[in-house]
Amino acid sequence: xxxxxxxxxxxxxxxxxxxxxxxxxxxxxxxxxxxxxxxxxxxxxxxxxxxxxxxxxxxxxxxxxxxxxxxxxxxxxxxxxxxxxxxxxxxxxxxxxxxxxxxxxxxxxxxxxxxxxxxxxxxxxxxxxxxxxxxxxxxxxxxxxxxxxxxxxxxxxxxxxxxxxxxxxxxxxxxxxxxxxxxxxxxxxxxxxxxxxxxxxxxxxxxxxxxxxxxxxxxxxxxxxxx
Numbered sequence: 635x636x637x638x639x640x641x642x643x644x645x646x647x648x649x650x651x652x653x654x655x656x657x658x659x660x661x662x663x664x665x666x667x668x669x670x671x672x673x674x675x676x677x678x679x680x681x682x683x684x685x686x687x688x689x690x691x692x693x694x695x696x697x698x699x700x701x702x703x704x705x706x707x708x709x710x711x712x713x714x715x716x717x718x719x720x721x722x723x724x725x726x727x728x729x730x731x732x733x734x735x736x737x738x739x740x741x742x743x744x745x746x747x748x749x750x751x752x753x754x755x756x757x758x759x760x761x762x763x764x765x766x767x768x769x770x771x772x773x774x775x776x777x778x779x780x781x782x783x784x785x786x787x788x789x790x791x792x793x794x795x796x797x798x799x800x801x802x803x804x805x806x807x808x809x810x811x812x813x814x815x816x817x818x819x820x821x822x823x824x825x826x827x828x829x830x831x832x833x834x835x836x837x838x839x840x841x842x843x844x845x846x847x848x849x850x851x852x853x854x855x856x857x858x859x860x861x
Contacts, residue, residue, distance in 0.1 A: 648685060651678055652692040664697070665719035671698050672714040672726055679712070679730065680739040686710055686730050704750045704761050708732065708783065711763075713747050723768030733783050740788055745777055751824050753793075756852055758782055760791050762829070764822055772810040776821040778829070779803045793853040794829070800853075806832050812839035829854050 655674060659667050675693070679685035693699050700713040710730040717724040727742040745767035753760050760782050767775040780791040780802050790802040806821045813819065819840055823830035830844035843861055847854035 648678070648682070648688045648690070649692075652690060655698070656692060656696050659698075660696070664715075665717065668698075668714065668716050672716060675699055675712070675714075676728060676739070683737050686732075686737060700747070702747050702750055705752050706759065708759075709750065709761055709788075711742065711747050711750070721770045723766075723774075725765075727765075729788060731783055731788060733788075734786055738787065742788075744779060745775070749824075753826065753849060753854075755791075755793055755849070758791075760793055762824065764824070766808075774808040775805050776808060776832075777803065777805045778822055778824075778831075794847055794856075795853045796856040804829075804831055806834065807838045809838045812837065830860065833859065 655671065659671055675690075675698070690699060690701060694701060697715070702711040702713070703709065708731060712728045712730070714726045714728075715724075716726045723746065725744075725746045727744050727747060728739055729742040730737065730739050732738070742763075744763055745765035748764045748766055751762040751764070753762065760780055763779045763781065765777045765779070767777060769775070780793045782789050782791040792800045792802045794801045794804055804822075808821065819832060819842065821832040821840075823844060827849045829847040831847070833841045833843045833845055835841060843859050846857050846860045848857040849855075
């Protein structure tokens, strides 16, 4: 079978898989079978290269998976709701990417992925993955993680630099007791040249000021406090 014909056959197979998976689980309690749904999707995509381009529109519409690509479409993230249905949120993430002439699928530590950004640092493409960990209806953590595609696997990228510390991630706690929930502030403000991180006091109350990290040649360097 030619490569083109194989790709068509795999797409048809993925379409059939979507239909069969929905048929299997649609009448069951989602929060009792969501781990099974994740496992079936993971097993299907890890050995099928055409899954990288496949949109899984039916599964997304059913709420079985949420997909995000990096801006250059070199990383594809699969996010699964694996919570028990209560006020606490729990998500499981996997990332698909190409390296060493192989399509890889790795577990990816993050909360509910919100958006992926990218920047060029030291002649490398760095991906910034913003996510949210939900503790309950009033508490959680906003998280920003930097990664890069290595020669063999996805790597942590230590691009956030202050005078005393270099890190690959930043997190900000959320506590609704300290904010007007009708006017939820941005805990991260991200542009191509800056990453702003909400400044909190010792009680985790937002100060409506931001710690600014500015893009330089070798990373995002802490440059001061801004409004």
